[in-house]
Amino acid sequence: MDREKDESYALTEKKENFSEWFNQIIQVAGLIEHRYPIKGCEVLMPHGTDILRRSTTLLEEMLKENGNKEVVFPLFIPENMLKKETEHIKGFEDEVYYVTHAGKNQLNEKLVLRPTSETAMYPMFSLWIRSHKDLPLKIFQTVSVFRYETKMTKPLVRTREVMFFNESHTCHKDWEDAEKEVKEASLIYSKHISENLAVAFIASKRPKWDTFPGAVHTKAFDIIMPDGKFMQIGTVHNLGNNFSKTFDIKFKDENEEEQYANQTCYGMSTRSLAAIVAIHGDDKGLVLPPKIAPIQITIIPIMFKKDGEKVLNHCKDLYARLKKNYRIHLDASDKAVGSKFYDWEIKGIPLRIEIGPKEMEKNVVTITKRFDGEKSTISEKNLEEFIENMLDNIQHDMRRAAEYRQKEKIQxxxxxxxxxxxxxxxxxxxxxxxxxxxxxxxxxxxxxxxxxxxxxxxxxxxxxxxxxxxxxxxxxxxxx
Amino acid sequence: MDREKDESYALTEKKENFSEWFNQIIQVAGLIEHRYPIKGCEVLMPHGTDILRRSTTLLEEMLKENGNKEVVFPLFIPENMLKKETEHIKGFEDEVYYVTHAGKNQLNEKLVLRPTSETAMYPMFSLWIRSHKDLPLKIFQTVSVFRYETKMTKPLVRTREVMFFNESHTCHKDWEDAEKEVKEASLIYSKHISENLAVAFIASKRPKWDTFPGAVHTKAFDIIMPDGKFMQIGTVHNLGNNFSKTFDIKFKDENEEEQYANQTCYGMSTRSLAAIVAIHGDDKGLVLPPKIAPIQITIIPIMFKKDGEKVLNHCKDLYARLKKNYRIHLDASDKAVGSKFYDWEIKGIPLRIEIGPKEMEKNVVTITKRFDGEKSTISEKNLEEFIENMLDNIQHDMRRAAEYRQKEKIQxxxxxxxxxxxxxxxxxxxxxxxxxxxxxxxxxxxxxxxxxxxxxxxxxxxxxxxxxxxxxxxxxxxxx
Missing domain, CATH: 3.30.110.30 (C-terminal domain of ProRS)
Structure with a gap:
């Protein structure tokens, strides 16, 4: 399923042509398949899916900790609902997809595919919220959203189906409470980007003319890509009561007086995978931060004819031992050792353990860090402790390196x-x-x-x- | 967000009118919101999402164990690709949704929303498979699929957006290997339905005229609902080389001869949640099997004015202790105790622990099983061991009860x-x-x-x- 299996290729150097390097790397590392026959729609391949699933899960855990509950809203939005909020629809009318037919019938009302879910959710919020006791209401969902991009599309960066779009929507009793939520959401995003993705970012308040359609203000999280362009990967919006007035989201306050809810929404998507690739990757392929790597360690047995079986069994024992604490893979395939090194390097697996007859004899392993290529010979005895430290250090060093490079990119x-x-x-x-x-x-x-x-x-x-x-x-x- | 909060209601008895009971229970237990303004499209609410996410994860773990890798394919399928397999399109042409416009443009080619993903995936398979070494190829995805149902729709049972649809697709070197996969997939489904969902089923080979469009044979997993009708919740198909001939999925075998791949596909959806509700639920609400319950235990503090604080702190300690091993919730809200009992019963949480001054004094807790209402007073000392056994027994007993009731339904x-x-x-x-x-x-x-x-x-x-x-x-x- 991966490109490297059956095609020889030479990677472009990242420095030489970043854009070409990026497009190559996401294919050869098994993140996406770009040959799907619809412009702007790609297949998310196993390695890409695993990374996104893992990083999304880490984000979702923080959202749940924050009291946001997971839901799934329908993909279809009736056209009249989408058009209710005039500012909002102005921002999206050029890029929504319309379903007009089903089977052999023309539909009575056109259905819109969600470009984002405000207009799907908020009419329901108006049914759910009656009293101040129902507030705050905080939900999230992780779904695909659809935008008919007219600009040039680019896998993981500008696509017509945005996969793993994580959107939160909250309702509050007043502006201050909504502002508090904006702060908390911003903190979650900051933490996720810097601690999980190990990426540096600029957080700024977007200017009025670039605020989310219908919002009072928008805070954005931008990554500076290696080519010096910035890429938005997350946004947090205070919607005030713009939408609640349109969709009639009202509640009785403690004095039995009717009030419009104050709302926020915030989202993050597949672009977080693009950021990981772009910021950490090198000429050998991906470099994954340990926290989001689907596999943290690969074990490669170095087998010769003599003692090959012994080495393999030794590796199997070590695999069973480390599996308890780490996401680990034993590559026992019949590929050449060099080719195994090459494959796991492209995929960006943080640590590689090699064991051959020499290592076995001395009860040691050779560990190589993908991040900086550093090799160590470690006694098997204290392996867990050593790996634990190593993974922590890599995560930390990757983040520091990203911050350093961002500093160089801002003048x-x-x-x-x-x-x-x-x-x-x-x-x-x-x-x-x-x-x-x-x-x-x-x-x-x-x-x-x-x-x-x-x-x-x-x-x-x-x-x-x-x-x-x-x-x-x-x-x-x-x-x- | 849940219906019980602001509306008084009386549940229909399950025996009296199963269909009405079902429609009520899925709303009051917080599984779905049926007031979304598009026929056949419902909102999956937090409790429903949590149950489905949990049961899907258990299924996905088994699929990964079986070597299936997770991917995400685009929702859009070009119309000409869908129409390539003549048998297949006959089965779906009356129920596919068409996207014809985007923004202000009419699209050059109509796009179909996936009713299932054969025709999205198989053209890619033909690019990925070259040699027998690329086989078997096994993937799965969990996505929404869309079917314009013309029959009466019913939440979780017959919907136009089918959420959490888990579909696997595999390619093999020959018919025998595909048959082996059919057996393994059937084993996974059997295990999932009986061991995780604790539901009984009938597995049978569908007759020729009811085989999946394009398949050689179809094995189906049916649940007998309390009203005596059967409901299909999963299917496993051997596609032979019908699709591989249409989509040109060929490989060179060990003798360098070109062969068409043999394929299987299998799927399971939101209907598994409908089965859980229908089979286990009673007049008090849902009854969830411990393995898939998002919360396994609720702790309810019984607080009087005197010693109220003490009891609450005691409950908090117990919560912290049990949290290490169980999915647990401490209901410290200011609702009346009776209303708390009622809420968690409706949601089907397997175990309820009550602690009041009396229990505290004796270092015991009162545990009530949702499944059969049985109450026990247990020393706090050996609580984990006791709970462990109890959860195992409930899971086992629920399955046995389901099997017993199925037996009664077949004559x-x-x-x-x-x-x-x-x-x-x-x-x-x-x-x-x-x-x-x-x-x-x-x-x-x-x-x-x-x-x-x-x-x-x-x-x-x-x-x-x-x-x-x-x-x-x-x-x-x-x-x-």
Whole structure:
């Protein structure tokens, strides 16, 4: 099923052509099959599915800890429901898919495939919520969403079926409680991206004109890709009571007075897999952080004719022993050792254990880290303790390396020429801006690239556009 | 979010009107929300999602053990791909949904929403399989499938979006190897249904005219519902090389000769949740088998003004202790104790632990089994051991009870009048038949109900239709 089995290929170097490298690596590592005959729709292959399932499960556990309950809403949304929220539909009308026929019949009402689930869920929320005692209401689902992308599609990055889309939706008694939820959700996403995916990110408040359709404000989590463009992988929105007024989500407060609920929603998708590939991968293939690697360790027996059976049995014993604590695979196939090394390296498995007659004799194993290629010879006796430390260190080091590389990709700009130069240099420009949103808008127009968003400044500086006292630190760059 | 919160209701008795009872119970127990505004599409609520996720995970673990790898294929299938296999499309053309428009554009080619994934997957298989070394190829996915049901829809039983549809697809070097896979898959399904769901079933080979469109033969797993109708919850098909010839799935065998692959596919869906509800539920609500219960134990503190705090703290300690080994919930809400009992009974949680001042004083707990209402007072000291046994026993007893009730629902018929009488009596008729498939067909036509299928007979008897020596034991009854 994997490309490497039957095709010889030479990988493009990551530095040389990142985009080509990315497209190759996701195929040869067995993440996706790009030959499915519909544009923007790919097959998620076993290794890709395993990684996404694992990272989604880690995210879902945090959401459950936060009180969000899992549900599954139907894929179909009646067209009139989607069109109820005018701001919202403006944001999606060009990219929704319509089901118009079934069997030999034309449907009475067109059905829309969810591009996101606000308009599917919120009419139900209005049935479920009566009293302040029903609040907060917090749910999530992990489903495919569908967007008819007109821009060039790219596997895992811009697809027409977005798989493993994890969306949460919450209702609260007031604005403050919704703001608290925004903070908690942001904390969960920050933790997930940095601690599980081991990736660095920029969190910023999107400018007004780039806020989620129907939301009051949008906080975004962006990754800076190796080519210097930023890629949004998660967003957290405070919807205020825009949707609750449209969908009539009301409750009686403690004084028996009717109030509209305040809402939030937040989501993260397959792009998290794209981030892992792009940020950690190298010219040998994927490099997976131990926490989300479906297999953490492969054991490769080094067998010669003499004692081959003995080595294999020894490896089987070790496999049985380590299986209790780790996700582990024993590669007992009849492939050549070099080819096994090669395959598991491409797949990015964090640790490789080799055992041959020499190791067996001395009761040691040879361990190689995929992350930096470092080899160690370790006594079998304290193996678990050693592996435990090693996996922790790899996870930590990968995150640090990602943070370091992100730092290199962000550069401070003091004027517009500077911004242009930095973006030309495949980086993101960091700028100081005043309170006037027009300055951000003017900057975006002057540069012709995307203003990502901003956060309150920690500096005493001047606005890059008007020279007034700066209030915000913003980011501008090329966008995925 | 749950109906019981804000509406008073009286449940219909299961015996009195099974269908109404079923429709009520799945709402009040928080499994589904039926008010979603599209016919045949329901919201899967948190409790329903948790049960299905758990039971699906148990099934998926067995499939992985069997070597099936998880993938996710796109939802969209190009119309021309669906129409390639003539037998197959005949079976589905009346019930597929078509996407014809996206945004403001009409699509060049109509896209079909998967009713099942043969025609999405098999063109890819033909790219992946080259040599006998690529075989067997075994994959599965758990996704929603879409069928425009024209019959009356019923939540969890006949829906237009079938959620948590678990479908496996395999390719083999020859017919024998495919038959071996059919046996293994059947074993997995048998195990899952009886050991995890604790439900009894009839496994039979469907008659020729009811075989899956495009398959050589179909083995079905049917549940007999309390109203005496049978409901199919899983099927295993040997596709022979029908599809591989259409989709050009070929490989070079060990003699370098080109061969068409032999294929199987098998699936199971949300109907497994319907079976659990229908078979185990009673007039107080759901009764969940411990293996698939999202919560196995609820702790209810019995608090009076005096010592209330003490009791609660004691319950918290016990919760922390039992959490290590069990899926457990401490209900510390301010609802009345009776209302708590009621809620957790409706949800079918296997064990309830009550602790009040009396229990605390004696270092005991009161445990009540949901399955049979039996109460025990148990020393806190050996609680884990006791619970372990209890959960095992409940799982076992529930399965035995289901088997016993199934036995009562199947009755042997010696002639056509007998068949009619048995079906009128809300049971399934068991008949002996000869080798001639026409006899089964004639029986079905004469009775006007569904011939489910058969298995080799163990009896020395006569065919119910022609009087020849019987070869098969078959089943006939009303169908869901």
């Amino acid at each position: 401070k700009a003091i004027d517009k020429e500077d911004v242009n130069r930095i973006i030309d240099d495949k980086k993101i420009a960091k700028v100081e801006l005043c309170e006037d949103a027009n300055c951000a808008k003017k900057l975006e127009e002057a540069i012709g690239e995307n203003y990502m968003g901003d956060d309150k400044t920690k500096e005493n500086s001047k606005c890059i556009m008007c020279g007034q006292q700066s209030r915000y630190t913003g980011y501008i760059g090329k966008k995925y | 042997k018929a010696i002639d056509k009048e007998d068949v009619n009488r048995i079906i009128d009596d809300k049971k399934i008729a068991k008949v002996e038949l000869c080798e001639d498939a026409n006899c089964a067909k004639k029986l079905e036509e004469a009775i006007g109900e569904n011939y489910m299928g058969d298995d080799k007979t163990k009896e020395n008897s006569k065919c119910i239709m022609c009087g020849q020596q019987s070869r098969y034991t078959g089943y006939i009854g009303k169908k869901y």
